[in-house]
Amino acid sequence: MDFDFLGEHPSVPIGCAILAILYWGACRLTGRRPTSRQAGWFVLALITIFFTHTAIDEFADDRIFFMHMLQHLLQTFVIPPLLLLGTPDWMLRPWVMSRPVRPFARFFTNPVVAFLLFSAVFVSAHFPAVFDRMCRDENFHIFLHVCFMVSGVIMWWPILSPLPELPRVSYPAQIMYLFLLMIPMTAVAAPITLANQVIYGWYLEGPHGWGIKPMDDQVLGGLLMWIGQGTYLMAVFTAIFFKWSRKEDQDMPVLPETPRPRLRVVS
Amino acid sequence: MSRRAFSLGAMSILAAFLSGCASNRELPMTTLAPKSDLGQWIYHLFIEVTLWDALILAIVLIAFILAVFIFSTRVGEAAPPKSAASDLKLEIAWTVGPALVILMISVPTVRTVFRSQPRVAPADSLHIRVIAHQWWWEFQYPDSKVITANELHIPVNRPIRLDLVSSDVIHSFWVPQLGGKRDVVPGQINELTFEANVPGMYPGQCAEFCGDSHANMRFRVMVETPEQFAEWTKLQQAVPVAVDQITDASVADGAKVFADSPCTSCHRIDGVSKGYIAPDLTHFGSRTTMAGGIMANTPDNVAKWITDPQALKPGALMPPLGLRGQQLNDLVAYLESLK
Amino acid sequence: MAAHPKPLHVEPANYLQGGGVIGWLTTVDHKRIAVLYGVSALLFLGLGGLEAMAIRIQLWAPGEHFISARAYNELFTMHGTSMLFLAVMPLLLGTFANFMLPLQIGARDVAFPRINALSFWVSLMGAILLHLGWFFGGLPDAGWFGYANLTERMYSPGLPLDFWTLGLIVAGASTILATLNFLVTLITMRAPGMSYMRMPMFCWAIMITSILVLLAFPPLTVGLIFLLMDRFFGTHFYIVSAGATPILWQHLFWLFGHPEVYIIALPAFGVISEVVPTFSRKPLFGYPMMAYSICLIAFLSYGVWGHHMFATGMGPVADAAFAVTSMLIAIPTGIKIFSWIATVWGGSLRMTTSFYFALGMILEFTFGGLSGIMHASAPIDLQQTDSYFVVAHFHYVLFGGAVFAILAGIFYWWPKVTGKMLSERLGKLQFWLTIIGFNGTFFPMHFLGMWGMPRRIYTYGAGLGWTHLNQLETVCAMILGLAFLVMYINMVWSIANGEKAPPDPWDGRSLEWSVASPPPVYNFARIPEVRGRDAWWIVKYGRTGSRGLAAYMSGKPPQPSAADLAPPAEPIHMPAPSIFPLILSIGVLVASLGVIIGEWRIVILGAVTLVVAAIAMGFEYPTFGQESHDPMAAPSSGGTDVRKVGIWSFIGSECLFFASLIATYIIYKGRNIGGPGAEILEIPLTSFSTFALLMSSLAMVLALAAIQRNDRTWMRVWLGTTIGLGLVFLGVEAYEFTHFYHEGLSLQTDLFGQSFFTLVGFHGAHVSIGVLWLATLWFASFGEKFDGSRSLSVELAGLYWHFVDIVWVIIFTLVYLMQQVKGA
Amino acid sequence: MSEATQTAGAIATHDHADQPHHPGAGIYLIVALFLCVLTAMEITVFYVPALKTVIVPVLLVLAAAKFALIAMFFMHLKYDSWTLSGIFIFPLFIAAFMLASLMMLFAYLAHHLA
Structure with a gap:
């Protein structure tokens, strides 16, 4: 059979299609419909997945390192939150809370575990040996990208969990969590930015597109990851702070009204 | 380009205002009339930041004045205010606005940081070793083997690379007209690279507190034409007249006083003594100032200094020698003869 | 409180009355302590101002001879030091925060009233130390920033800088104590309904400032300890000829010094954020x-x-x-x-x-x-x-x-x-x-x-x-x-x-204006219930601002009524006064003076006074180790006891202390010239002591588990085991140190030696304090009342003990196991 | 009075109203066992020459694991309120940041020794 119509990376449309079918199937099976907001997030997630892995891969073929970094950031910081926002709780509950899965779900959505798992995946994927293999081996590349997205979903779970059974952590804890996430991200970005030679051999092995020198490209990619993730995480936890502030003031339980205070006018 | 033209125009107005306050001659240590490339870079950055600052200040001032003067009513005269306790758009505006300004400032800042600290010295640069002491400066020219104190001679329009080292505590090398300062840290070599582009005499001073006489640790930089500089170098390389060939009687007596005095253990005079912890006096007479640049090099001042250094420079390490009368005059004459 | 009992007659009517001089010396009332802070700070503000004026007179004209160079240097040093440490910080934190925090969040006092008193007296001793130079050969003259190596004995002989170094260590310690108190108070003692986002902005500022102080002062303390050791024990932390660099001081100092700017600015922002809304x-x-x-x-x-x-x-x-x-x-x-x-x-x-x-x-x-x-x-x-x-x-x-x-x-x-x-x-x-x-x-x-x-x-x-x-x-x-x-x-x-001031002269917004001026000793007859931001404003005008408007429009803002200000209907148990904070701080002063004049008997006298007073403070109340025996005065927040939050905050601060020491070790290990290096360290021996310490942590948690199920016997057994293992660890360390000494590695030998002994030695000192603490607990456990309800005392000691253990985990890895890895 | 304080317990707190329950001796023993094993691994790493090249990351990970075990179980951070973890983790972050920056800054200075 000829899969040419699927483009260079057939796994991408196939993956998107599977996700969409699952989503639709779940709706049919349960006979419920997601809210339009959830559906919107989900569609947005699919679109992002599609473009992240087709349009940006085009640049990756030109050995543009910073586009590759952008792709990783989208895979870990944008797609997982969109997926979590787009998935209704009733869709996940039957299988996430099912008897065989539940203990694993409990374990992996623990914020400490989620944090460590994601950090481990993200940091180890950027070791030169792993990274170069990823660039050369298409299947390994796909595998790692799926790893990014899966560990990303787990990482974002404590922030955006749709399931009250596996709840989000409290707002201040969310802030702390995202704040600490800067450590593994910086641990990856800083050495890339500050290195005084090209770390990943693959980028030296072929022609470099766009007329950028591999070294500059690397610094750019490192900076994108360093400042990009920093700004992004900061924006997110700023938003969380304001959510928290609203909860802590307006949404606080109103105390029972005591008798009206006795006021008097000072003469 | 128009932004650039605008900022240049605004810069020159501001520059005219700042330097117009007093001319260069009245303010020999001003940072506002730079005479080197380093100084110019810093100055332009300074003006740019000042303009942004002025813009922000204007906004704050206008808002402040309006707020205070419109609403300063007496208590009880007006109903309680109803205006909002927050306004998202405003708040975003005054977060993003300053952030953009910061971006505008940080780009030239980072550029200047890297430009002003080249990892290797420019190819044809003149290397000078600056040794800071409590409380005077020693300058060594490794190429010409010249050693001098408190007066640094450099050629104009040639990159200068200073290797700054300290013999005791932390000092800071600062010639305001020739650019920013650089600390002189013991145990560490700091570098300063610049290129002076107007000949002249520029006073400098230690800028890091370094003990009792920190205020008295001054020096001068003489920026000279290449010819003048070559001539000066030649003069400094010359071996002084041997003691037994001195013709002037007073000077000859002074030479004897010097040779027999404790001076020799600290001061060096080529061919006479080998001390190294105090300024090299081989060409003392050729300098315009003395004692860490705090006073003019005149026989009177030299005599005063030798009589009681601590009175002129608290904490100075040189002990009073107890020389008087003729001996003192002879010694002064000898020192002044060392051109 | 269903019925309305007759209000009690309370003596004295307000916090300023009664007690006499002794009352002020032994007070633990946050308001009185704030006043004490205020008086001393205003004094030093005046002094610092006079110093500044002398400086200005000297700069009147070129070559002016109003004062000598030395005197000028002393003046600008003392101007900076006293304005920052003795005037501005004490006014903002010691006075404003101390007085207003409990009032603004609706509490009766701070979390640890006696530690609050202690921090004032210790800070006073620090101030005295800084100024004692008047009588002993001159004031410090190296600038408030005290850049090494000018501060070394080689360049600054004599006592002035000794006073400066110790004075700052002491003043810094007192600031850490004070802010620890504020942080815990704000986390645990807010009135019902006072969520974080309803706290007055001043409280926010103080909360964040407290965190800043807790994490910024340790590097300064470490830097000062190095200086102290250089000046007294012949180490070379900032001495260039030994390979050290004076830049280390600058990093440690500014790691404190820049946050210090915000330690001053944030409370100031807080004050402005109170004043501006009130008058607008x-x-x-x-x-x-x-x-x-x-x-x-x-x-x-x-x-x-x-x-x-x-x-x-x-x-x-x-x-x-x-x-x-x-x-x-x-x-x-x-x-x-x-x-x-x-x-x-x-x-x-x-x-x-x-x-x-x-x-x-x-x-x-x-x-x-x-x-x-x-x-x-x-x-x-x-x-x-x-x-x-x-x-x-x-x-x-x-x-x-x-x-x-x-x-x-x-x-x-x-x-x-x-x-x-x-x-x-x-x-x-x-x-x-x-x-x-x-x-x-x-x-x-x-x-x-x-x-x-x-x-x-x-x-x-x-x-x-x-x-x-x-x-x-x-x-x-x-x-x-x-x-x-x-x-x-x-x-x-x-x-x-x-x-005479009415309770609410400015038509204020926060709770301090809802009590009498000056406030009663107990602050609030009834703990207020908070219904939103600007708690007192809402009481006066309602959430919509419509209530009480007529009164305001007539130019007379509503005031708390006589009934609101009436004395409480039930007795309020306030923390009892204590003389031990004062005695402890005198111990600190005596010990510091002993160090400076080099008389070790005086140091021991001071140290003994200090330790005895500290233990006495611990035993002062029937509830061992509890800061306030009034559960009303120190409520717990969500099952998190004040003392637990306190010890964790302290541990957080200690993290920075040890991080500074470890950083120094790593930096100086790479700069070591000559002398023995890290290869001298023995792994088998320290593996054994590491094991002992790890097992002591196990014994410690088992002791806690025992007391939690009310089993005193086993608690004593496990606690004893912990102490024993701790002593084994200390014994091995003592053996190791003597062994190294005989091998030719002493504190003064080289950069490796000094930073190793300092890091490991300070850890050992922490272990010793832990052993002392546990031993005290062990003895206390024979008391009648020591049962499961006191398990928290054991838990607190345990938290400290485990922290010392995890520090050792780090030290064992970075110092011992990575001995072949090159330093920075 | 007591009424007021009870409300304090119920409202001034955030998410964790119950007294934390600490684990029993069994968990403590298991954790201690892990600690011993990890220490043994550390010492092994030190003595095996083949691991010289990776000794730093391996030792750091092992030490971090021990650190985390003690903090989470012996110091009950796993069971206690998030506030306490925050009070501990933030200083740790600052301390780690300080340590790393100082090492980098002094590594640069090491090239400029007189």
């Missing part, structure tokens, strides 16, 4: 944003210390990074300024002296902030640092920002503290004198700096064009001095003849 009769604009910007400023302040060191040659990468981070601070700071102006905007302004100063602060601080952006740009800083431009900048920040805020705060809270009003007329006079004097003194300094005048010079040459501006500044400095004289007169006049 509007809620604070953008409250969440204001709280958030405080957090951001505090967080960023840890990453910018390098901007004080641009000239030291850190390299372009570090310069650029520090420059950009420093500039970022402008964003949250700008948010604050704009939000204040927006608060004023549309308000119904009441132009009191306090509001004058607050408005003045907004303007002057903006100036200081803008010139700050200039130094943040590293190349510009090279022209400005250590010149008068910087002097102008930080006076605009510290005087224009902090002192103006303090003055606003003094006029704002004076009626609450003393029960008397200050004269508005004198206040306005003082304001205009201050504005003229302040700007006249410090604005021309910008120009002097740009014209090349360096800082810290006792004299300058003629013909440099600096004379006229210096003379202008000197004149204006005298005007500024006059302004403060007016304030002192105003204060004395107010106490003697001032108008």
